[in-house]
Amino acid sequence: MQRLAVVLLCVLFAPAAVHAQMKGDPATGRVIAERWCSACHLVSPRQTSASADVLTFMAIAAKTGSDLKSLEAFLADPHPLMADPGLTRRDIGDLVAYIASLR
Structure with a gap:
């Protein structure tokens, strides 16, 4: 009976662990x-300059909103x-997680 309970817990929580792993580390x-x-x-609020006239990571974060799949x-x-x-x-997952953290 205990073995069945352990197996059921693993089956129930394994997808959540995989999903958390796929999200990335900011x-x-x-x-x-x-x-x-x-x-x-500009990749962080504390960075003061960059060489190109491109979107900042903060602007990318605001622009993509919850649409992280398209950014990936x-x-x-x-x-x-x-x-x-x-x-x-x-x-890519880590980078997207970082950008999402800038919202």
């Missing part, structure tokens, strides 16, 4: 943004004018 995303994106974008898709297939740092799916 702290790691901030590190990625500072490393790969800050030359062109954009980062997976970057615009030709945007550098392609070769982000992994995990990097």
Whole structure:
């Protein structure tokens, strides 16, 4: 009976754990943004300058709202004018989580 209860708990909570894992880590995303994106974008409120006239991460966060899937898709297939740092799916999830945290 205890074994059945453990199995049921695992089945019930495993999808939530996977979903949480897929969301990404904002702290790691901030590190990625500072490393790969800050030359062109203002990636945090404390950054004072960037070299290109592009949207800030705070503006991107406000613009995308809750539509994070389109942001993930954009980062997976970057615009030709945007550098392609070769982000992994995990990097993209972390970066999107960071951008979402700026709302």
